[in-house]
Amino acid sequence: MKRDVVAGSFVVLVGAAALLLVSQFPFDGEGPSSSAFFPRLVAWAILAVGAFILLSALRANIAMPRWHLRPIGMLLAGILAFSLLISPGGLILAAGSCAMLGSFSAPFPSTKKRIATVAVITLLAVLVFKVLLKLNLNVWPAWIS
């Protein structure tokens, strides 16, 4: 697939979606006093630039680069684990899971080193954010504390 065709289509899609959403804003004024005034201008501009990128892409021939799903996938999984665990599970569980999943984004020399790294990071997170910066969150899961 051509890279710039994907890029142009993405921009056109954003512009079109924005226009659709702006059309559904409640009426709250005429012209510049309306909350839809500036968003509508921007949406039309996005649509126009997207169309330009798309038309220019028809002449170019650069393939879409390969997506390496492991690094980004494991990083996102780590953040998601943090978001799901921080309230019920506390900082140790959330930071530990985030670091563990994130560590799979790149090859590790050994499992022992992976576990040791995660343990050190979790300990540092508690020390920095709870002890030093006194962040308002639980260290342990709610059912323990």
Added chain:
Amino acid sequence: MDLLNNLIYGMSIALAFDNLGYCLLGATLGTLIGVLPGIGPLATFAILLPISFYLPTVGAIIMLAGVYYGAQYGGSITSILVNIPGEASTVVTCLDGHKMALQGRAGAALAVAALASLFAGCVVTVVVAVAGPTLVKIALLFGPQEYVALLTLGLVSSVLLSGGSIAKSVAMALIGLLLSLVGMDVNTGTDRFTFGILELSDGLGFTAVSIGLFGIAEIATSIEETGGNGRKIEKLSRLWPTWDDFRRSIAPVLRGTGLGIILGILPGGGGTIAAFGAYSLERKISRRPRLFGTGAVEGVAGPEAANNAAAQANFIPMLSLGIPPNAIMALMLGAMITHGITPGPQVMVKQPDLFWGLIASMWVGNLILVILNLPLIGLWVSLLRVRYTYLFPGILVLTAIGAFAESNRVFDVYILTGFAFLGYGLKKMDFPVAPLLLGLVLGGSFDEQLRRALLLSDGDWMTFVEHPIALGLFILTGVIALLIALPNIRQARDEALAGED
């Protein structure tokens, strides 16, 4: 005399024990993250932004400025030692700096880079102290028409002077403007693009968006490119430059500083163009141009001075007009807003401790970097040898806690996840992401000032032509756009900004 008094006042704030500590912390952390391959100052700044939320306002901004200088210097270290520029502005440092390292003169190259940056930093501090208040006086005359023109100039210049395709840069800036409109419209109270989600009424969390777009996406691409491995680095021998190195560096440093200041003040101007400009200038006027690219010390001194001068001169429009000339200053602006500061001419009047403290801290920060980096260069070299796989999980935890802690909301971590994926996708589609951040930061003011100007003129767009300052700024915007369209200048831009985000 006023200037001297103000600088002494600023110095008393910057040298206060806690502020000195924050400056040291920022410079150290900035260098620490900045030496990681592929993670430039922008990503470093985004990753470390949340730490500032726990500090007092002045200390927080001083720490972030320290992160900025530290990250810049971290980029120079990787350029010289491992031939990997931390960012586009240090690409030229690789050309001669790494060649010097291969000749066993890495220590001299690093020292010249640090001392050139220190000199440039000291000069620019004075320039910021003189130019800032002058611009503040002009800015106080501005009405909505002038602000719209100024915001347009800032956005257009940034788009034209960012790397990659201009059309894609424009698209990113516009999408940034659109994203800035998420939340409740302050004029009418209408929710825009919130999809009924209560948390979006306050807008998108700036920290989560910037960490996602820059921090996580850059870590992912860095892992793809390096596999998370450390680097093999030759042992450093002699650290101090020779007398001949000093002698040959003086004139390039002076010229680089001058060029960096001029290019740094201009909207969209930044270290990359300044560094490339300084390198071309030195090669052009040198009696031995063939030495360039083979380890000429002039090829390190000039660009490093220019790079640092431009980086610090970027503070002038940001502090005095509230207009960030590039994405890092946009992040700084966002940090100031998060701390309850309204960036612009009023900062100098209402918060002189912040204004002058920050200016004086530039001196202190550059000095700390030299003291920190020359004796401790062995530490950074050791860090470059560590497998990055050990460091990335820690950075990930830091970003997740940072996004959460801004407002203690899990929703912001979801925003971070979404924008991390978006940032990665945008990189794959070769979109420069920096203009999006500028659009995001400036969009709110643009919307407000444009609508105010049009309401005052009963919807007449000619109001922008009838105000002479606004008209002048629009003409300047047009001239810059036309200049970039010229084939020769366009080609020079593409060469200089290749690799810039």
